[in-house]
Amino acid sequence: MSPALLEACTLTKSFPGVRALKGVSLTVDRGEVVAVIGENGAGKSTLMKILAGVQTADTGEIRIDGVPAPLRSVEEALGLGIALIHQELNLAQNLDVAANLFLGREPRRWGLIDSARLQREAGQFLQAVGLDVAPDTRVGSLAIGQQQLVEIAKALSTQARVLIMDEPTSSLSAGEAENLFRVIDDLRARGVSIVYISHRLGEVTRLADRVVVLRDGENSGELARHEISHAAMVRLMVGRDLSQFYPHQPHGRSETVLEVDGFRTPAHPTHPLTFQIRAGEMVGLAGLVGAGRTEVLLALFGVQPAVGGTLHVGGKPLKAQKPAEAIAAGLALVPEDRKREGVVLGMPVRENVSLASLRQDQRHGFRDAAREEALSAEMMQSLRIKTPNDRQVVQFLSGGNQQKVVIGKWLALKPKVLLLDEPTRGIDIGAKQEIYRLMEELAAQGVAILFASSEMEEILGMSDRVLVMHEGRITGELARHQLSEEAIMHLATGTASTASTASSAHSAHPASPDLHP
Amino acid sequence: MKKLLGIFGLLLAVCLFATWASESFRSGYNIENLIRRTALFGVIGIGVTFVIVTGGIDLSIGSVICLVGCGLPWLLTVQHWSLPAALAAVIAVSVGIGLAHGLLITRLRLQPFIVTLCGLMLYRGVTRGFTADQTVGFADGYKGLRVLATGKIPVPGIQGFEIPAPWAVLVVVALAAAVFLNRTIYGRYLLALGNNENAARYSGINTSRMIVLAYVLCSTLAGLGGVLFVLDVNSAQPVDFGNFYELYAIAAAVLGGCSLRGGEGSILGVIIGTALILVLRNVVTLVTNHSNIEFAIIGAVILAGVIADELVKRYAIRRRAARELAQ
Incomplete structure (x- = not known):
């Protein structure tokens, strides 16, 4: 049996305060759609970034066609046929479709861009993804679903053998999503492998040949085509039944x-x-x-x-x-972007917890330091904020503990x-x-x-x-x-x-x- | 705190070197002079610290000093205003300038760099206009007021050395500033919004008002500095009075532990930073007899300090990451 197209073995990756991957493995065969699912923070994005060369793993090995491939950069990954399509599209809105497809790889003649060839070749790739627009259409004028197809065409134009799609339907309408699924079916039939990341279990059931489930930076299980069901996926994602x-x-x-x-x-x-x-x-x-x-x-x-x-x-x-x-x-708001709107990253836990209640606890404009200390001690205990002490700068806390700090800030105001x-x-x-x-x-x-x-x-x-x-x-x-x-x-x-x-x-x-x- | 100790150690080292290398450095006269200049520059350094803490910058300080420093003697000797009226006028103008900067930055969302760069050109130009570029000064008058800058407080038991009066002004300003920054809720708001303006706003802090306050404090202290500087030297030339002083103030704040990204600042640090810059200048002049290279030396020292700070920070982050990996 020939080696798998892509094999990642026991990858680990740490960031300050978080161990994102604790030994994750993934194999992808030719012409296979593998769905990678897991809750937020399970390590999906980190795994994908490593496979696409955006980040490098701390330890572990990646093999392509059985040959070790370190994947130190995006260029290297692309050269080996692995392309990542980001959740947020990375297209130059002001350029036309053809220019976006071949950005940085423009066909040249006498040192100048060979526009005729550019448009012609772009047309072929657009056809391959079933996108019926002229190659000289400005990308900014396309719908989001169409832009997504441009991204896929761009990846195909680099001779990609593995397409990694990160939440591709997160901003698509139902019709656009259905169109994307047809393109994926078509690519699979032509031998292109897809790694499909999604929260939407319905889509996963519709598309996947195999489901790989991550939980908390580890593989928690794998489902073959006939085993895929909503309940089975949820059980592997959360580690127990939902009700518990x-x-x-x-x-x-x-x-x-x-x-x-x-x-x-x-x-x-x-x-x-x-x-x-x-x-x-x-x-x-x-x-x-x-x-x-x-x-x-x-x-x-x-x-x-x-x-x-x-x-x-x-x-x-x-x-x-x-x-x-x-x-x-x-009212109190725990905002979406914790690091930009929730916590003051460079300040200690204590000062973050008291930030919203300083005003009500003030004495003629002066801070009530004793009250501040008592408040942060109370919140650390009742919310179980894990930190060596409340002088620790919030930046070095894990995401969950940072979120507790944000919640603690509001609880002080009841x-x-x-x-x-x-x-x-x-x-x-x-x-x-x-x-x-x-x-x-x-x-x-x-x-x-x-x-x-x-x-x-x-x-x-x-x-x-x-x-x-x-x-x-x-x-x-x-x-x-x-x-x-x-x-x-x-x-x-x-x-x-x-x-x-x-x-x-x-x-x-x-x-x-x-x-x- | 470590940063403060580091910069204080550097100041001590430079002083020790100067004491060894130059006889004139350790003269009572020279040291009095250094302390007086440190006090004057310290006042404007404290002002810009508030702005830097918010993540902003004020390039107009030198021109505000020029406007106030030339405007005060001009009002008194050319326009014959009474002393209280003239003093009230220059301070009101300083406050007004800070208010204008703050409102332009928060309401119109203009860049602090641009707003205060325009201020830099505007206030000096205006001063050169109304004084017709003529030197203005107090001549022999206003001796009582000048004591504020030139007076000396004798130290019992020590001969040949007296504490310059501006030092007392600096101590009062610095204590008030330190209490404000470290003990009031508003100081905490400034530090928080300098670190993360969105998070501060989402916590119910009126960040715009706090930013305006920082620019008002900065310009007001620059105005106070302008009064003290002109009282010190007795006469001022609009074309270069206070030239580059904002850069001394900003450099002192950065040396003293402020981050230009905002959210960090220490009043004691900025005073030590000011002292270090002035001692360096003094040493270059006394030891090398080439005062024309002083900017090069100061520039090199500040750059080295900032590089060292960044490297230490990176080392600390790496060490922390390694420790967490080991756990």
Whole structure:
């Protein structure tokens, strides 16, 4: 038997504060679609970057056709036929399709670009991916799905034998995604191998010949084609059944705390939003990338003030023009980009935890140092923040502990409404569960929680109720008993009309059995 | 803290070398002079520290010194204003300049570099305009006020050395600044927003107001510095009074542990940094008799200091990574 096309053996990789890979292996055969799945922080992205030469592994070996290949740079990986298609597309929007395809490898004649040949060859690769646009179309004028195909054509033009696709459908509509799947089927038939990374288990089931599951920087299992099922994948991803992983309890219904009426965000001013959240209720905000979830949270919190509509917190009207006003009314936001908006990386744990409450604890402008110390000690203990001491600079904490610092900062103010944007992005599985437990405890204490998440399992596992957004609108609302991946994806991709939302309540897609023990 | 000790050690080493190499260095007169100049430059260095802590920069300090330093004697001797009115006017102008810088930077989102570079040209040009480029000074008047800059406080039991009065001004300014930066919530806000403005804003801090405050403090202290400098030398020429002083102040702040990326700063550090630069200048003049190479020496020392700091930082990060890997 000939050696596998691509073999990665026991790769390890560490970053300051995190061991991203603790010995991960992966093999890919010719013409095979291998899906790599795992929760955020499981090590998928790091593995892909290593395979594409963006980063190098600390230890371990990569073999291509049985020959050791160190892959020290992207050029080296491309030379050996491995191409990575990033989640965020890397195309020059101002150049035409052909120029993008051959950027840096332009066919030349007398030292000048041979435009005729460039356009002709570009046309061939566009045909190969079924993209029906002229090679001299400006990339900026193409839809996202079309741009994605340009990226694939570009990879093929480098004679790639292995295409690594990182969340390729994260910003595609359902139709565009279906088109991409056909292209992938076609590539597989022509002997190109695909490594497909996705959160969307439905897509994985549709495409994969084999599924490799990562958990916490290690291989947690592998499923052959006939073994692939939603339940099996989830079990390998979270290490146990969903019901045990997500500590969800149904919460008692009490008074409405957050009332949003005709609310218009600056990003989508033409779509008024209306919803309410009760005390102790945990509401998930689902949708595709760019659906406008983050914008809703930022508008509620006054970072990007709303341009219309009303907002009531605990019955009192709030016009949040800046975060300070939202905070004073009892709102708190755990933002999406922890390092840029959540923590002050260069400051110690103590100073981060006290940052939001300094104002209320001040004495005529002076800091209350004793109170600060007591507060950080309290938060370190109750949130189990792992750090040698509270003088440690936050930069050197793991993602999960940094997130706890952000949450601790808000708990000091006893918020009525906690907004969380991707609360567990990039943190390991143990810390993840602690964050869930924490959210659960806060809800039990009567805090109203609204969290946006791109992780289907998290939305399914944690929510009492889910609001689904599509292109700036709330396209539907699902109660816990109506929750299923299919129902949410229908609403999130805009394939279910608002009218059918109501009917979906009747047909009530039963959630996967392990959701309801 | 380690950084402070490092720079203080360097200052001590340079002083020891100078004491050994030059007899004139250790004269009471020379040391008094050094302390007086350190005090004057220290005041403006403290001002720019606040701006640097926010991650900004102020290039207009030298020109503000020129505007105030020439404007004060001009108002008094040419326009015959009363002393309180003239003093109030120059300080108000300094505050106003800082306010304008801060508002342009936070409201219009202009780059601090551009705003204050334009200020650098604007304020000196205006001064040269209204004084018609003529030297202005106090002549023999205002002796009482000049004590603030030229006066001396005798030390009991020591002959031939008295503490220059500006040192007292510096101590007051430095104590107030250190308390503000390290003990009030506003000092913490400045440090936090200099480190990560978004995170500070998301924590409910009015970051724009704090940034404006930093520029106001910087220009006000530059104005105070301008008053002290002109009282010290008695007369000022608009064409070069205060020229390059902003660069001394910025260099002193960086030597004293400020990061130009923002979020770090120490009042004691900037004073030690100021002293180091002035002692270096003094040593170059006294020991080599070539005062024209002083900028080269100062430039080289600052560059070496910044390189050493960066290398130490990288070493610390590598060592930490290695330790974590071992665990």
